[in-house]
Amino acid sequence: MLLDLPLWIKSGSDILSFVASTPAFQREGITSQQLAQAEANAGFTFLLNGWNEIADTVSEDARLKAH
Numbered sequence: 001m002l003l004d005l006p007l008w009i010k011s012g013s014d015i016l017s018f019v020a021s022t023p024a025f026q027r028e029g030i031t032s033q034q035l036a037q038a039e040a041n042a043g044f045t046f047l048l049n050g051w052n053e054i055a056d057t058v059s060e061d062a063r064l065k066a067h
Contacts, residue, residue, distance in 0.1 A: 001045070003046055003048050004050055005048040005050035014032075016035045017032040020032040
């Protein structure tokens with residue numbers, strides 16, 4: 001999944017809640033709990049776009065929220 005890193009950090013959400021809140025997932029009625037179940041079965045790979053747009057101090061927060 002391609003994610004906008006600065007937008008995710010600003011949301012304050014964990015990564016699966018952020019993904020579930022996007023219009024594409026909301027249209028399909030997919031929740032963060034469903035994403036967690038799918039991730040446990042199939043795994044996800046995230047491509048975080050926008051590393052150059054955030055401060056170094058914020059990048060550690062993003063790393064912690066991703067786990």
